[in-house]
Structures are given as C-alpha cells and as structure tokens.
Amino acid sequence: MTDVDDPADHGDVADPTELAERVRDGEFRLHELDDHADRASAAAARRRLLEAETGADLDAVGGYAFDAADTEGNVENLLGAVQVPMGVAGPLPIDGGAVSGERYLPLATTEGALVASVNRGCGVIRAAGGASARVLKSRMTRAPVFRVAGVGEAERVVEWVRNHRETLREAAESTTSHGELVDVTPYVVGDSVFLRFGYDTKDAMGMNMATIATQAASEVVERETPAALVALSGNLCTDKKPAAINAVEGRGRSVVADVEIPAAVVEERLHAPPAAIAEVNTRKNHLGSAKASSLGFNAQAANVVAAAFLATGQDAAQVVEGANAITSVEVRKRALYASVSLASLEVGTVGGGTTLPTQSEALSVLGVGGGGDPPGANADALAEVIAAGALAGELSLLGALASSNLASAHEQLGR
Amino acid sequence: MTDVDDPADHGDVADPTELAERVRDGEFRLHELDDHADRASAAAARRRLLEAETGADLDAVGGYAFDAADTEGNVENLLGAVQVPMGVAGPLPIDGGAVSGERYLPLATTEGALVASVNRGCGVIRAAGGASARVLKSRMTRAPVFRVAGVGEAERVVEWVRNHRETLREAAESTTSHGELVDVTPYVVGDSVFLRFGYDTKDAMGMNMATIATQAASEVVERETPAALVALSGNLCTDKKPAAINAVEGRGRSVVADVEIPAAVVEERLHAPPAAIAEVNTRKNHLGSAKASSLGFNAQAANVVAAAFLATGQDAAQVVEGANAITSVEVRKRALYASVSLASLEVGTVGGGTTLPTQSEALSVLGVGGGGDPPGANADALAEVIAAGALAGELSLLGALASSNLASAHEQLGR
C-alpha cells in the first residue's frame, strides 16, 4: 500500500471521479495522480478534471488502444490519445543498401490529398522500374558547450580533445551496449568550446543514448581540462532547430533516393513532358528556395517525412531537420532523372514511440520493426523507404504543378 | 448502385476479406477500394491486404474512434489510425491579446519527459503570476512563380502588380467568403517573377484558402501581363521548408510570449540563479545556434510546437516553420526575464485535422474550437497558448541544464 509505483496497490483509490475531486481539493496535483492510481485511472481522473474545468468532452481522447502502463517512457500526465488517420501508399519498389524489393509506406496525416499524391508518385516509380536509395552517412550527434577562461585555454582544451579521443570513446561507450563514438569535432567561439560528439547508434534514433554517453565523456573533459560544462546540449548538435550544420554535415541518416523515368512514363502519368517538370523544379525548388534563403530545396519533403514519422513512432519535432532536403531533376536522353537528398533524417526502429501498438504495426508493414541484422540495418531501411517516399511525393507534386499550368496554357490558347 | 459515393450502395461488396481478394486479383486497385465499399470497409480491406502481403498485424491500427466517412478530407487510402499518447500541462495563466486567464495545454507525444518538462515550466510561470503573449502579425502566404522573357518584362510585370493590387484583391477574394488579401510582394530572379500573396485567413490555418485565391489572382496576372505561370507555389511562400523569409517576415501567426520571474521563484523552482540560466541561454541558444548557422535560436520550441500541433489537429509538417523561434533571457533587478518569439506559427481552429474527434476535444480543452468571435480570435488564442507553452518548455530545459551543471560543479568541489 505504501509502494506508490505498483498500480495494483492503488485499487482502492482508483475511482477517477473521486481522484479528480481530490486533485480539485488540493490534496495532490495533476502530475501526482500517478502516485495514487494506476496510469489508466490517473488518465481517466485527469479527463474528468479537465472536463469539469473546461467543459470539454474527452470521450474520444479516452478511447485509446494501448496499455496506459506501457506509455511511461512516452508521456507524462497522460490523458489518453490523439488519433491521426493513417493511410498507405505503394507498393514502392526500392533497390537500396538496406532494403530491397517492394514496400508499402504507411502515412499518418490529417491533410487531404497527401497520401493520394505520394501514392501517385509510387505508381510513377513502379512504372519506371523502381527507385534506388542509399544511406551515405549515419551519425547521431550531441554537442555540449563548455566555458573556458579565454582563447588560450580554448586552444589547450581543443588540443587535449584531439589527443584523447580514445579516452573519450571509452568514457562514452561505457554507458551503452550498442552505441559507438565515431568522432568528436571541436568548435570555438570566444570562451565557449563546443564538442560535437558523433555516434553510430544502430537501430535507435539515438538521442538518449548520445546524451548519456556524452554526459560521461563531458565529465572526463571537465576533470582533465580547465573546461567547465555549461550545457550538455550547446545547439551545435543541432536537435530540432533548422540548422545549416545538419544540412551540411548530416545528423541521423544522410540518405539519397533517386530514379530515372522513361519520358513516355512521365508524359503518361504526370501529364507533362520531362522539360516542364525540370523547369518547375528549377524555378521553384532552386531559384525560389535560393531567394527565400531556405535550407530546404524541395517541394514537399516535410509532408512525407512528417506523415511517415507519425505513422512509425518517430519524434515529430525532428521533422524540422528532416526538411533539410534537396530535390534535383534533370532531363536525360528520353528520360527524366530525379533525386531527393535528405541530409538529416533521424529515425529508429527501437525505443521512443516505436513500441506503441499502432506505431509498431506500421513498422511491421514496412518489415523493419525492432533491431536489424546487422544492427542498424532496420533503421537504415526505414530511412531509405522514407527517402523513396519523399521522392514519390516530389515527382507527384512537381508533375501536378507542371501539368496544371500546361492545362491552363492550353485553355488560354484555346480561347 | 452506380453512385460510387454512397456507401449505403456498397453493402453487397463490403466484406473486407472479399474486397481484399478482389484487389489481389487485380480487379481494382488499393485506392479504388473506396469506389466499391464504404470507407470503413475499404480501410478494413486494406488492412487485410497488407496483413496478407507483409505479415503485419493491423488490429490496433484498425481500432480507431472516428467515423471513417468523416476523414475524406484528411486522408486517402485509409488504413485506420495511429494513436499518439496525449498528456496535459498546466494550468498556464496567460495575459494575451486573444486569450486571458488559465489554460490547460494538451500535448501529444511519444517522447518521455516532454510533458513533464513543459508542466514544470508552467509551474514556474504560475508562480511568477503568468505569462504575456501577443500575436503581432497574421498572414498566410502563397507565392506563385511566373516566367517572363527577361528583366525588362519582369520590370513591367512588377509595375503592373504594384498598380493593380485592387484588381488582384478582387480576383483573390472572389474565391473565399472569409479570407482577405492583405498584401502582394513581388520578387524577381532573372526571368522568374515571384509574387508573395499574404492573406488574413481568420481562424483557418489557410493554406487551401490561400492557394485557391492565389490561383484566381494568378489567372488575372497571366491574362493581363506577359507573365506565364510556372508553378502556383514558387517556394517563396515558404511552406514546410526552413526558410529565412518566414523567420524574417513571418507566416501564419508571428507570436511572442514572455514572463518576468522573481529571482526567488527561479532559484526555488529551477534550482539555479537567474545568471546561470541566462548564461546557458547565451552560450547555447545564441552562440551555439549562431555557430551552427541555425534559423532556430531556442532550446526546444519544436518539441512543444509539435506536441501541441499533433494534439490539436494542426499540420505536423508545419512544425518546420514553427521551429523558427528565438528565445531571449535577461537578468533584471531581482528577476529573470524570458521570452520566446515564434515567427511563423501556422495554426487554425477550423478545417484540416481540427474536426476529428480527439483533436476537436483537445481544442475544447483550450476553449478555442471552431470559429472565433471576432473571426480569427480563436486561432490567435491558440497561437498565444502555444507560445506560452513553448516559453514554459524553454524555462524548464534551460533550468535543467543550468542546475545539473551547478550540481555537477558542487559535486566536483565537494571532492
């Protein structure tokens, strides 16, 4: 009865309405409900309380399919769940480094036309014989910032780091059974020293692993040098901010997908000649993005990344970096070549939201749930499928823009 | 029986297993299922098919609470739903331009610690007497790109646009009962002319409204000038790409939230003195982000934006622009001032995913569901609450970073 961590012990107080009243009476607080009831009852109590306080009806939110007890690592102050419609696009034939064959891509979204658009692109890729895809770099990063006295001391810390990579590797890897520290890059701004640690985190997206390992390595830096840790993340990581360092050097998976499509297929399915599609890509994705001073040179990569992330239990806030994508299109002899290069796609097939029931099912559809063989192969495969899906989305939208203008041009000429 | 839009007519073919077989037999395709059955049965058929093809089990995905028929505007090739755990933070007292009083903030996420972190920040803000928030600009944009012969012609088109704003306004507004065309800004790159149309879309996020209105206005431009439309979106909008034009000029709502916190509150609740928190903000959010060439100068704004977007039915891909945020912290006399400025937060309380049951309930918790009075007030309020929530997240994380290093410093000193 005194063990607040065991939901079984809370049977006696698990009436949501009563619990809600006790919170209203100030006996304990909203987030302390989990100490007085199992997570499901606590969630129900929160819904009662919010219904009373705000007049909202939370029936649908309360109708979730997962086991509340299993979401401890995913959310606090649980209310229930939001349900996002999930559709499917494909099949999408891919010749990748980690994936080979046809895949269906589950996409969760509330924006009409998105799934249809990607699906149309998949059809184009199928008619072209399939897309290629490759993960070219895989590195989860964390970059603490340290304070030093000045640039003289900064130089000595940088020197120490360069000469003690093995020491740092040992400290970092002592905290993880899977992760490997691959590189440490120092950056100096005045009396701030940033160390960007890069890890191979296998099938995990790896932020937690990287953070814990970097904490251990940072303690060594603090002990062995005059540097004092100011923040375990100094924004050179860069997590969930649209930063050029990710666009240039990558984060998570750097992955490219491409396809060469016969001109006849382009015309038949996208209703526009290759040259028209290339023109839209140049004026919109290259010149327009350049003029907008954008880090994204694509049509709708973020749409596909966001929908695939939601469906498969990835971190939705990391759509920010996923949008650092460049789409290229070129007219080749009787064909159209198109590619999407995603510099910083952070994905995992273990941990985070991947173990929740609906998300886990979506990963099963892709055939990439859980740890891969060899480790990392599943997350690589997921990255390649998302990249190929993004390519499908680009082709479809570029085609739609090109063909609608051609149609409008014909109309005008017809007058 | 010939009316494929009426689900009632499809009773005879609505057996999912049979439908799935017919797709496998090539009788019709995955996306044509909706022509042969009601949406719910079609979704069930798709699940059967994918289960057969991939070995996945899609039970949880099939256990959705919304009416499949109601998701026609949200998704195609419906499979079911992904369920994302939803927690709640707050209450959060806000003195805003459109919101006043305490609000609970629903957050949907799979990343542990996020809701707890925002909740802690809400406690700090409560202890400080509440946050302020203001929407300072509201403008949904769409920027088509036109082809001209060269810069001479570009100059004439720009001139025409500057002299015919009223004509363009009439054409644009003829397509919408709510939207208002507020400005049109021309940009020229060689023989490409971009026109950035800015709309007041009231309580709608407004992308569709802006797109349709801009289509109408673009037809006028094509008719009256030598410019030829190449793409209805020329990426100067900029939608779902991390672009400086949004960070500078805004898109959707430009909203700022701030708070002044007594030093004693800071120390008691964040376990660090104001100066330590300011130092973390400077080295991480300013110097670190500067060195990373980032458009985001904050700690975790995207986390809060993403979780609030998911909970309330916003477009998850627009988290990309939502992350264009600047956090400022300064030590004042016996207090800490902190602010978050979100340049391009695209939100709506009508349309899109806002009408789905769980999302609609989350909006009700916030008291901002549906159209506002006056129009636009609800979306303004939502923007202000999200900004205040982002502020809570910043305070909490900056405090955690500062206090953990102080703790570690004490530990070291204690040795």
Added chain:
Amino acid sequence: MTDVDDPADHGDVADPTELAERVRDGEFRLHELDDHADRASAAAARRRLLEAETGADLDAVGGYAFDAADTEGNVENLLGAVQVPMGVAGPLPIDGGAVSGERYLPLATTEGALVASVNRGCGVIRAAGGASARVLKSRMTRAPVFRVAGVGEAERVVEWVRNHRETLREAAESTTSHGELVDVTPYVVGDSVFLRFGYDTKDAMGMNMATIATQAASEVVERETPAALVALSGNLCTDKKPAAINAVEGRGRSVVADVEIPAAVVEERLHAPPAAIAEVNTRKNHLGSAKASSLGFNAQAANVVAAAFLATGQDAAQVVEGANAITSVEVRKRALYASVSLASLEVGTVGGGTTLPTQSEALSVLGVGGGGDPPGANADALAEVIAAGALAGELSLLGALASSNLASAHEQLGR
C-alpha cells in the same frame, strides 16, 4: 597658433622627423599629429615614426596623388595610400533603366585573370547584342533596436509606429535635403523592438544620411513611446554582414542583368554548348550552393563587385552584401539565357570615396560621376553596369569550367 584646425599655422612644426620625435617623446600621440601639422606633414611624420619602430620602408605608401587635406572625410591617422592596379573591361553594351549604350568598366584588383575573364564575358555579351539591366528596388536601410518592458509594450510601440509614419518621416527628412523615408518596418523579438527604416538616398550610397535621419526619428520614438533606444543599428539593417534579410528584401540597389546569347556565339566564344554551361550552373551554383547553405548562388559575382567597388570609391566592406547574388542559366531555343540578380548592391556616385582623384576618374570613365539627372540616376546606372559586369564574369567563368572539362573529356576519349 592656437587654431589647431588651420594647417597654415603649423608651418613651424611641420618637419616630419621632428614631429615624429615629439610623438616618440610622448609629447603627443599619433592621432594628435593632425593638431600640430598639416595632414600631409602629419602623414609623413607617421611614416617616419613607423619606419623607426618597425624597420619598414614606407616610400611607396608616401607616394600618393591625392591632396592629403582632401581625405579628412575618408581616413584618420593618414599614412599615405595603397595603390591597387586598375584594369578595364569592355566595352559592354547595356540596355538598362538608367544606362543605355556601351560602357567601359574599370576594375581594381590584385588577382590575376579577373579582368581578362570579365573582358571575355563582355565580348560574349557584345556578340549577343548587349545585356539588359534594371534596378528594381532602391532602399538604404538603418534599423535601430529599442528596449521595452515586454511584449505588451512592444505591441503598443509597433502600433504607434504604424499610426505615425508621417511623424517619423518628418523627423527623419528634417535632417537631409535629398533623402526620403520610404518605409518603416517593425520587428519584435521579446522585449526588443527593431524598426527598419528604408530611404531613397538618390545618388548617395546613403549610410550616413540614413543613420542621421534615423537618429532623429528614433528620438521621436523615444519621446512618444515607452521604447528606449539601445543601439542606433540593431543589425536588422543589415550592414556588412551576410544576412538573409538583405538577400530577401534587398538593400541599396536590387538589380538584375540578363542576356540571351545565340547558341553559335556560345559555342564559338565559350567553347562549350549551352547545355554544358547550364549544367555547370545547376550543379555548382544551385546544388553546390544549396548544399553549402549559402546565401550566394553564383560563380564569382563578388570578384566583379569588389573590383568595381574599389575602382569607383565604394565601401569595400559592403562587398559582403554585394555577394548575395543568384545566377540563373537556361537553354532556350538555339540560345542560352543567363541572368545575375544582385539583391543588395550598395553604391553611390557622390560622397564617400567617390571624390578622391583616381576613383573620380574611374566614375568619369563610366560617365556616372556626381549627382544624376534625375537624382539617383547615376547610382542606378552604376548599379546596372556593375550587374552587367557581374553577368560577364559569370558567363566567362561558367564557360571556362564547362570547356575545360569538355577538353579533358575529349583528351580522355582520345586515349
């Protein structure tokens, strides 16, 4: 004798060697030399002093052609002059908004091959019948930053500014006989309010004019609102930093030059077919710059801008913004179209370095020295010529890259 401003009074102490000794004896300081001698003698004394202190020989530096007394507005602690070789490219036929006909472009540089490269590009443009050029926007900006209590106050200041543009215009224009305040755009970041004042400064580059006028307007803002001025420049101007706000909204002159070149001319003079040149432009200037997260999408615009700035007495530090250029190339029917769009070219034909003898002569070569008729026409013309010169540089370098690879390809095939 007590009038330190009259050089004539200093005859008795104007012996450089003696002056240098008095500085070494600590009687007065290096920069106080001008109080004890005419500027030429003071400069000579400084040279003696530095020669003695550093062992350097400053004969060449002392051999300047201008009148030292005339450089009071250009430099302090005068030593003499640096001599930068000046070459000439052209003639360059231009159909511009402010310039019409052929122009020779003086270029000062120490980098071999630059003048030859631009000259070759001029030949291509001549063979194509000339380039077009247009100044599409002209606005010198200055953006002070003010401190307010918080976002509530920020909103009121922004409101006041929007309602009192005429008041601000009067205050600003009271300080200048030529400048006109065209717009004021407010930006808010937490408790910082930035006001970007945009001026038409006619033939002056206009930074000083804009600064003085903004100072006057800022005093009104401080008097009429709770805002307190923190810095007369808050970096949203943005002067001499590579900022997206300039790339997007422009600063100084936004100018575009373009040309359509018959395919035969391209092949004969650039030794590569149009498609090869377009490919280099796409892979280098678009994809490469995109991957580098660059604000410059061109081959060598900064080379031409820097050399023309030096030759004509512009501010060399403003080459930074001048490099915000986008080059576009497209294959047209039997022709190559090429353009250069310079977003923020800050130029003037009066004031600054334009009145020095050699710089003034260079402006005369261009036919744009001094004030234009109407005012602004000369600076517009200068911007158009520089843009056309930049276009020449782009064509030449793209051609050289394309042809050298073709040559190397042929060589390989020949083996």
Added chain:
Amino acid sequence: MTDVDDPADHGDVADPTELAERVRDGEFRLHELDDHADRASAAAARRRLLEAETGADLDAVGGYAFDAADTEGNVENLLGAVQVPMGVAGPLPIDGGAVSGERYLPLATTEGALVASVNRGCGVIRAAGGASARVLKSRMTRAPVFRVAGVGEAERVVEWVRNHRETLREAAESTTSHGELVDVTPYVVGDSVFLRFGYDTKDAMGMNMATIATQAASEVVERETPAALVALSGNLCTDKKPAAINAVEGRGRSVVADVEIPAAVVEERLHAPPAAIAEVNTRKNHLGSAKASSLGFNAQAANVVAAAFLATGQDAAQVVEGANAITSVEVRKRALYASVSLASLEVGTVGGGTTLPTQSEALSVLGVGGGGDPPGANADALAEVIAAGALAGELSLLGALASSNLASAHEQLGR
C-alpha cells in the same frame, strides 16, 4: 621584333597616342596592346583611348608607383592604379600563437571614422594589458563537383575516395612544393558528388595552389572511378559566397581574439559600464542578427577585415567570408570579456597582391612580409593581428552605441 613578350622590342611602337589610334582603327584590340608595347606604354595607350572615348581625364589613375611590368600576375588590361588612403591604428599588444608584442595595423579605407574607431579600440586593449589571439584551424579548400549515374554510383565513388586518400594526396601534392593535402570530405546531392579538398597552404592564401592540386587529384578520380568532372569548383569550397559551410567548418584561417578589460578601463574609455556594452552586443549582434537570419553576428568586423585586406594586398572579394564573425561579450567580476571569432579569414603573406610596393610596405609595418619561419607563421600572425584589430573595432563601436544612448538618456532625464 617577333618576341611579343619582350617589352624592349616594342620601343618603336610605344608611343601611347599612336598605339591608341591603332586600336581605334581596329588594327588590334584593347587587350592586345600588351603584345605591341611594354605594359606601361600599353596602359598609357589605354588611358588615351578611354579619355578619347569617354571624356574622362585619367591623370591620377596614371600616376602609380609600382612598375607596370611587375603587375602581370595581378591585372590585365592595365590602366594604372586606384589610390586608397591608408591610415594606421595601434599599437596593439597581442599575445598570440604566432605573434607576440605590439603591432601597428595599417588600414586602407575611404570611409571616415573607421581608423579612428579601431584606434580607440586599440587604446582600450592597451589599457587592458593586451589581447590574446589564436589561429585554431588553417585549411584552404577547393571542392570540385562530379557527375555520376545515380546514388548507387555515388556511394561507390565516395567509398573509393575514403579508401584512396593517400593516392589523392600524392596526386595533389605532386603539383606543389609547399602545400599539403590534409583532408578530403565527400558530399552527395543526387547524382552530383562534391569532394571538398582541404590544404595547408602555409604562408600563401592558397587558392591557386589548391586549385592546381585539386585539378590533379580530380584527374585521378576521373580515371579511377566512373565520376566525370563537371566543374573544378562546385561551390562547396566556398569561395567568395557567404556560405554556412565556411562559418561552420572554416576556410583559410579560423582565428579568435579576445580580451578581458577592467571595468574601470571600460567606463573611462568607452564611457559606458560593462553591462551597457553587453546589452548592446546581445540585442544587436545576437538577437538582431538572429532575426535577420545572418551569418554574421558582429558589429563591424567586415570594416576592419576589408581595410586590412586592402592595405596588405589580400583578395578584396574574400571579405565576404571574412564577415562570418561572431562577437561575444560578457560581464565578469569587475571586468568585461569580449571576443571575436572569425571562421574563415583567408590571408597570405606571399603571392597575390602582397608583392606590390605599397602592400609589401604595409606587411613590413606588421613584420609579416614574405614566408614565415616556420612556413605558415607569417600568415598565422597576420590573421591574429587582423582578428585583434577586429576586436578593437567591435569594442569601439559597441562602446560608442552604448555611450551615446546613455548620453541621450541623461539628456532626457535632465529635461
């Protein structure tokens, strides 16, 4: 008489007026003058010609001090020289990695107040006991772009490059006696492969050396892999464009200068307390630059870089990258700490414009002319002095902004 390279042979045709007439008569072209006369006479002829064609008077331009024959590597179509006033700031005491002791900094500029401003900053640094400075990275880069068939081939090329660095090093270094290839970093965008070659170029700025060496290495890549060279520079270098890759990874010298100034010195010399100067830095250089989406977070670094570059014969177009600077200011106990971090300062003390008489004299003033001991030491020293000079400029301008607002505040209070 047939040896057109020997000026002595051209005595008979060296009359400028006659030469000019022959050009006007179409006998030969402007740039062919060097084939018919010595360079000085050819330059004189060009001046005659331009005077005749444009009405300009080119006497001052013709009054240059260098030997025309010595400028063959610096300029073509020589006219004469532009003379830019040179002043001096200092002395500036520096404790650097390559420089130690006091240095005078020659600055060439036409913008009044700049030298005075830097000089005032030098006084502050002197009173504080001197600045520190360190070159933390030194790497001249060149990044060719290659075409491959698609991402599969791209992966194989990247793999080859990673496994054959030694082969590439040998090829690259076979072209240079001084340069060393330090690293090669591959980047892939679709079917474009960029290889960023990084060299230690010792005392040379090194662009030419890097280009020639990279040409040789690229030929090996072409021979050994399926990659085809498209352009020897693919803009990931990035030369003379404001690119984040340089701000993040550096180019030329990455150098930091800093100083700690007693509060009393700050107040006495900058007329503002440390906190006021820190506030200006935060609101202007951090928040303002962040809002402007700038790559430069400083007050006037480009002014000092440009003036020092001009004085010492550096490439003026590279001021673009030199402006990628971050200034940090913090209030310490009874002191102000300030730093300037220049990510990509491309400087040399041999080659380019450094051998011209006036520029060479300026380098002598600094004591860094010619090759250093060890090689690279002179260019390092030059970078450190420029960084310290930039720091002086920052302190002076931040102080001026802070004090003038304080003065104005006092004035207002006095009313």
